[in-house]
Amino acid sequence: MVPILLSLPLLLGPAVPHEAQAGRYSLTYLYTGLSRPGEGYPWLQGTVFLNDQAFFHYDSESGKAEPLGPWRHIQGMNDWEKESQLQKFRESIYLETLQDIMAYYNDSNGSHILQERLGCELQNNGSSGAFWKSAYDGKDFIEFNKEISTWVPLDPAAWNTKKKWEPYVQNAKAYLEKECPGILQRYLNYSRHILDRQDPPSVAVTSRTTPGEKSILRCQVYGFYPQGIGLHWTRDSEVQESKSGGDVLPSGGGTYLSSVLLEVPPQDRHHYSCHVEHSALAQPLSVPWDSRQDTGAGDTGGTQSQ
Numbered sequence: 182m183v184p185i186l187l188s189l190p191l192l193l194g195p196a197v198p199h200e201a202q203a204g205r206y207s208l209t210y211l212y213t214g215l216s217r218p219g220e221g222y223p224w225l226q227g228t229v230f231l232n233d234q235a236f237f238h239y240d241s242e243s244g245k246a247e248p249l250g251p252w253r254h255i256q257g258m259n260d261w262e263k264e265s266q267l268q269k270f271r272e273s274i275y276l277e278t279l280q281d282i283m284a285y286y287n288d289s290n291g292s293h294i295l296q297e298r299l300g301c302e303l304q305n306n307g308s309s310g311a312f313w314k315s316a317y318d319g320k321d322f323i324e325f326n327k328e329i330s331t332w333v334p335l336d337p338a339a340w341n342t343k344k345k346w347e348p349y350v351q352n353a354k355a356y357l358e359k360e361c362p363g364i365l366q367r368y369l370n371y372s373r374h375i376l377d378r379q380d381p382p383s384v385a386v387t388s389r390t391t392p393g394e395k396s397i398l399r400c401q402v403y404g405f406y407p408q409g410i411g412l413h414w415t416r417d418s419e420v421q422e423s424k425s426g427g428d429v430l431p432s433g434g435g436t437y438l439s440s441v442l443l444e445v446p447p448q449d450r451h452h453y454s455c456h457v458e459h460s461a462l463a464q465p466l467s468v469p470w471d472s473r474q475d476t477g478a479g480d481t482g483g484t485q486s487q
């Protein structure tokens with residue numbers, strides 16, 4: 182089952198740090214609770230990430246924490262029975278919080294959404310950080326401030342939540358500062374090879390021309406990890422401003438894809454190439470566009486795989 186979480190707008194900003202940095206690792210728990218889920222949907226879903234890679238999933242329907250992707254094959258890394266119990270416990274608190282908020286707003290029958298993002302990060306130099314924030318109906322709700330060890334209400338209804346959670350402030354602080362980095366450290370022993378891997382991009386250059394009209398050149402890169410990539414067209418070695426594209430998107434299997442488009446006037450005789458820079462490439466790739474490969478019918482052209 183595809184977590185609906187991933188199709189909902191991320192009201193708390195990006196789920197995970199956008200650009201992974203070498204020697205920097207994070208463990209992120211991301212939850213979405215819906216007061217009126219659609220038929221057949223669990224009311225609560227959680228996805229847990231190691232850096233930007235989905236590591237396990239939990240939902241209130243199955244009541245089970247289940248590893249995703251390459252983590253399905255790693256033995257001994259986590260006790261999934263125990264993890265399921267922990268997630269179930271979080272689910273009960275989550276439900277209580279959601280109900281409290283709806284009761285505060287006198288709307289116990291409405292359709293509402295509570296999202297929560299918490300976790301921690303570690304750097305190779307021993308430095309660590311943590312975060313815990315939630316949003317109700319797309320607006321900031323409450324946030325844990327570990328410097329002053331307190332819950333900071335960001336919504337009128339959050340004062341009740343703060344009051345309820347205040348006795349557990351030390352637990353929250355200990356969790357964020359000690360327990361979570363410890364768990365992350367243990368996970369890293371089993372996961373560094375996945376998070377530090379370098380998958381080079383494959384490149385496909387294609388074009389589409391209607392007779393007498395300009396050509397649209399398309400350079401698509403896919404299958405790369407990590408996410409950071411440099412991608413542009415050149416005309417006779419001069420960098421061209423792209424017409425569109427450039428967004429880097431997850432392509433499943435933990436890798437990314439991106440593309441850039443360029444418009445070329447009819448009968449243009451300049452040399453066009455797509456340039457690709459990525460940490461997994463020993464040197465930048467340059468894939469030329471060959472106008473003879475343009476069939477006008479759509480996507481054909483050179484493919485270069487590193």
Ligand SMILES: *[C@@H]1O[C@H](CO)[C@@H](O)[C@H](O)[C@H]1NC(C)=O
Binds near residue numbers: 285286287
């Ligand atoms: C909810 O209803 C109660 C009683 O009717 C009222 O006192 C309170 O102001 C209402 N709360 C909100 C947020 O409208």
Ligand SMILES: *[C@@H]1O[C@H](CO)[C@@H](O)[C@H](O)[C@H]1NC(C)=O
Binds near residue numbers: 290
């Ligand atoms: C809640 O909403 C449903 C459908 O919108 C309605 O059938 C039901 O009567 C409502 N219940 C209350 C207590 O308002």
Ligand SMILES: *[C@@H]1O[C@H](CO)[C@@H](O)[C@H](O)[C@H]1NC(C)=O
Binds near residue numbers: 304306308
């Ligand atoms: C670790 O490096 C980060 C920046 O990369 C820096 O902000 C932090 O202070 C460093 N921590 C220690 C303990 O050196």
Ligand SMILES: *[C@@H]1O[C@H](CO)[C@@H](O)[C@H](O)[C@H]1NC(C)=O
Binds near residue numbers: 363366367370
């Ligand atoms: C991770 O592995 C190292 C050595 O392989 C070991 O010393 C350390 O205790 C492990 N850490 C955890 C948290 O399991």
